Amino acid sequence: MDIQTLDYVIIFLFFAIVLGIGIYVSKKSGKSSSEYFLSGRTMPWWLLGLSMVATTFSTDTPNLVTDLVRSNGVSANWGWWCFLLTGMLTVFVYAKLWRKSNVKTDLEFYELRYGGKPASFLRKFRAVYLGVLFNVITMSAVTLAAIKIGGVMLGLEPWVTVVAAGLITVVFSALGGFKGVVYSDFLLFFVAMAGAIGAAFYLVNLPEVGGIEAIMQNDNVKDKLSILPDFSDKKALITMLIIPLAVQWWSSWYPGGEPGGGGYIAQRMLAAKNENHAIGATFFFNIMHYALRPWPWILVALASLVIYPDVASISEAFPNVPADKLGHDLAYSAMLTKLPSGLLGIVLASLVAAYMSTISTQLNWGSSYMVFDFYKQQINPNATEKQMVAVGRLSTVVLMVLSAFLALAMQNAMGIFNLLLSFGAGTGLIFILRWFWWRINAWSEITAMFSSGILAILLETTSLRSFLFASETGLFPDWSELPFIMVVTSIIWLTATFMTQPESKEVLQDFYRRIQPGGPGWKKVVDEAKADNNDVSQGEGKWSVPSGLTAMLLGVVLIYTIMFATGHWIYGKTTSALILTGVALVSGILLVRVWNRMKDNIL
Template sequence: MKLELLDYIIIFGFFALVLFIGIYVSKKSGQNSTEYFLSGRSMPWWLLGLSMVATTFSTDTPNLVTDLVRSNGVSGNWGWWCFLLTGMLTVFVYAKLWRKSNVKTDLEFYELRYGGKAASFLRKFRAIYLGVLFNVITMASVTLAAIKIGGVMLGLEPWVTVVSAGLITVVFSALGGFKGVVYSDFFLFFMAMAGAIGAAYYLVNLPEVGGLQAVLENENVKDKLSILPDFSDKRALITALIIPLAVQWWSSWYPGGEPGGGGYIAQRMLAAKNENHAIGATFFFNIMHYALRPWPWILVALASLVVYPDIASIHEAFPNVTEDKLGHDLAYSAMMTKLPTGLLGVVMASLVAAYMSTISTQLNWGSSYIVYDFYKQQINPEATEKQMVNVGRISTVLLMVLSAFLALALQDAMGVFNLLLSFGAGTGLIFILRWFWWRINAWSEITAMFSSGILAVLLETTPLRGYLFAPETGIFPEWADLPFIMLVTTIIWLTATFVTQPESKEVLRSFYLKIQPGGPGWAKVVDEAEAENVEIVKTNEKWSVPSGIKAMLSGVVLIYSIMFATGYWIYGKYQLAIILTIVVAVSAFVLLKVWQGMKNVF
């Protein structure tokens, strides 16, 4: 594939714009650590919402969706669609709590909610565990996608892609800080969406593809179209739908889909002007992320089955790609090579935009953990604002270097996705309950974190997997590994909770006084405080969680209905599409009524 002058103008013009933003905001971003990592807590909902969408539109996402569709059909996407429930719970229950906490990172929450050495250890350990280990793995997965795109579309060696893609991103991220990330995300979002939609329209109408109707009627595609898994296939139903909706969404920690909010989603909520803007940002993000954005990728994945029906056909077309990088996820990049001049430049710029948005966010977020939750806590408690900004910039560069080396060793995005889900299995329930149940303590989280990680490693690297989950000889069916980790982890952390001492009265009362979580889970703490004439309840408002759950369920119905309706309009199944469109209108009306009845909402 050859880029023409117009393509280069589009791509380098985009690079120049992003670098200009980073340089322009660098002076203000470097004033202090709050500006560098949270932009002074002054961001509006619409800008933060667009930033969340742009961040989760990474170069590995189209590859992952393509892999899922080609391997398991459209219904294979329920592995990540299920996290909409987590997202809606964050919108209507947790967004205002995070903003009210006024912490600088979500890890600072640990020393707000817990006390003593265990809380201090938890905060510092997770700063490295999440900010470095998990963060580097996630960025390596994104960079792996860039390597595959560079290899297939431009014939670049992996190291060339890593250096060229990473260098401009790390310079921009280190200079501009969070403000640079969010401001550039505004442009990255529109560039990425334009590229995805334009590519889908053009590729579906290629002569060798034959148009949308030809795609839908193709023998390689017919059995991949269903949005829901085949209910007669018990294994597919359990794996693709039941496990994600019944267990995965609330039990697993995953970057961008943390139960109760966390990570870079929490960072954006903490950067919002106020609680209402935090709620508005996360709601807007969930609509765009789940309801509308996946379909251009899905259409390209389906069209790829017409042109490249299997991995062998991809390898035949691109013999220079090494076997360790071969997989169904390469089909997306393979299809991009068929784009014409101009549109090719837009798509290449959109893929660069997707890469830069995700990596810059991960770098800034991970660096904030290193600075606030490890460096200032463990190494230099008296660090000045200038020192913290400098450490933030240095750690940004180091994180990029580590992820680049790891990316060269990885093979496919699907494996990384499943590994991260396994590592976080069983921990999600703690993140949901810790705001509303006083008895959870630091040891609950410590034991959950270690047990889920150890179990995930054991199942991947030892005969334990074969003994428990081998299809013919194992005790459990193969799909049961995630529920198994979740169940064992939950038993372990619940046991640890009740055999260890609860948090002190001072810690619990201080947390309640600041957050005002309410509910029966804090009744014991409130009653004891009242008996001792200690006032910790500052409001007489009705507990908002029941209304929040109603709003969450209405929002889930609304967004899934939009997603389904969009798919059926594309498929030409107009009766189902019309019915679902009516459901969209009704659920939107119900959500609006519930929302209006809630206190302190956007």
């Protein structure tokens, strides 16, 4: 690959600016733990929204999308597009609740909602479970993508990529804290978008590709263009569309798509100036993340099928890539090697931006768990602000090292994605209901977490999967693994809920007084409080959740129709594109009206 001086100048200039941001904000970020992890809760919606988009603009995401498109067509993206429903629920129902809680991390919520030793255990355990295990796996998937990009585009050995990319990112993250992450995300967003769009436009119009019309007529591409799966293919319809939309979005916990909000999305909502800024940030993120951003990656994936129709052709073109790193996901990096100087520098900088944004966010978020939910809770309850910042910076480095070693042992991001979905299957319903049903207790979450994890491990490492889900001889259809885990896990946690004592009256009443969740699921608690002359309600406003659900559905229609319309405009299907654009406009107008009514009636 012919990288010119101009490309190197662009890349090094980008590095210098990002590191400069980290150094500039390091002094203020180190003043307190609140500054280091939440930037003093003063962030505006637009900056937090851009940060959310930049964070999920990861190096492994275009690789994942490429793998999905090349393997099963554009419609295979419903495996993650379905999480828009989760996102819209967070926007119009949960964003204001999270901001009202005023906790430092979403795990602090456990000792607000639950009480006693089970709540304390749950908070500490999930700090390690999510902050270390899940976080390291997620970062290693991102680093794996960087390894593949470095190998194909720059001819770098895996360890060289890991050291070079990881060292700069961990220094920047440890210095700047959350403010450094968010400020740099503003730059990273525009660099990443420019690189993705520029690459897609150039590569689709390569002479050997021939433009969008030629792509659509290519025999390798024709059957992969549809945004919806083939309705005559029952298995494809169930696995690619029905299960994601009917089950997966609410039942599975996945980083960035947590039912009820959570993780680094919650961290940004908690850092917002107020509830309205938290809502605005999450809404902007969902529009950009689902409606517009996937199409540049999809176009490159489709173009790659013209030049590299299979994995063997990729291997032939890049013989130096290790066999254990070969896969359809490598086609994205392979296509980028065809970019001209200048644009190549911008794209490489955009990939670096995507990597740094995601990893720095994961590091700061995971470190916040280690500091607030483990170190201060378990090791040093009297820790000073200076000590907590120091532990935050140390844990940032440790998490980076762990993820780097794991990345060197990994092969494919698609398998990681599916494993994470299985681990979280069945837990999502708790995260949705715990705000609105008083009977859920700490044991509900503990049993759901362990049962889903154990089931996922058993199905991954034993012959149990073959016995239950083999296509011809299994007890159940081979597409039913995720629903199976969800159903079994739900039965287990519901049983545990009713076999254990509910949370104490004091804990439940304090939670209601602080959050004001409203609804019939809390009627018993509110009535008991009134009987004790302890009115926990604040104001007589109308319960906002029904309007929130209406807004959620309108938001889903708005964003999906924008996504569909964008695809149809690209495909040249003018009539259907116009119809979809019209539906998007109508749903947008209705959404504004519903949201204006909600603001007047929110409790």
